[in-house]
Amino acid sequence: MSQKSQPELFNDAFLVQRLSALGLRGVRRVESHQNRAVMVSVTPRGVLRIHRGYAYAPDSVLAAIVTFVKPGTRLQRRRAAQAVILAFPVDAFAPPQRARRRRKPSARPEDLPLLRQLTAMHKQFNGQFFDGQLSRISLRISRRMRRRLGELMLDANDAPVEIAISSRHVARDGWHEVEQTMLHEMIHQWQAESGRPVDHGAIFRKKAREVGVTPRAMRDVGHTSSTS
Ligand SMILES: [Zn+2]
Incomplete structure (x- = not known):
């Protein structure tokens, strides 16, 4: 992540200066971040990890941070300081960054021909059944699916991210069945991308009839939400 993308206004050294002036001791270094999981913490090696938004906080809030991280601060004072720290709206000054996407494991070389066929x-x-309206989606061969034949993965916002097809299914059931599974998952993709609930309700069944998914392909096919 490039430091240049951070606002020029923010400067870790300046924050250290301000905290030191307010009595901060025992901290060797400050690392700022922009996630809300932990607003302020000190590592055993004396690194103060602090949300970048506090660079814009008034001294009263920074003083609370100094109290909070000072060794030996009693629980009650620490809690009071914590309340002051958390009341400051860091997001207004340093909005949360989008979670970095976890890097996808690359496909096994032996899967590539199959993946090309599935693509x-x-x-x-x-083109044939959805007027070309579905987005291109990442496809994956799964060796871990035992019961299920295929799966549509959704992200935290219910947007489709991936269709997985069971390797077992491909090896065992033949190409026509794999096509049926793909269509099943594509109907879920269509549901998700058009803001419909992803389920096997009346709309699913109607679409399934339209695209010629046979009832047999309805068994053992799952879909899950996932942030991966
Ligand atoms: Zn399904």
């Missing part, structure tokens, strides 16, 4: 299948069905 072509997705593209073909998209």
Whole structure:
């Protein structure tokens, strides 16, 4: 992550200066961050980790930080300081950054031909049954799915991120069945992308009839929410 992307106004050294002037001791270094999980903490090695938004806080809030991290501060004072710290609206000054996407494990080389076929299948069905309206989606061969044949992964905002197809399913059930599974998951993708609930309700069944998904493909197919 480039430091240059941070606002010029913020300066860790300046924050250290202000905290030191307010009596901060025993901290060797300050590391600022922009996630709300832990607003202020001190590592055993004397690194103060602090939300970047506090660079914009008044001295009363910084004084509370000094009290909070000072060794030996009694519980009650510490709690009072914590309340002052948490009352400061850090997000107004340093908005949360988007979570960095976890890097996707790259596909196994032996899966690549199959993935290319599945990608072509997705593209073909998209044009054939969904007016080409579905977005291109990442596809994955899963060796971990035992009961399920396929799966649509959604992110925290219910946006589709990936369709997984069971490797077992491909090896065991033949290409026609894999097509049925792909269509099933694509109907879920269509549900999600058009703001409909992702389920097997009446709309799913109607769409399934339209695209020719046979009832057999309805068994053992799952979909989950995931932030990965
Ligand atoms: Zn389903």
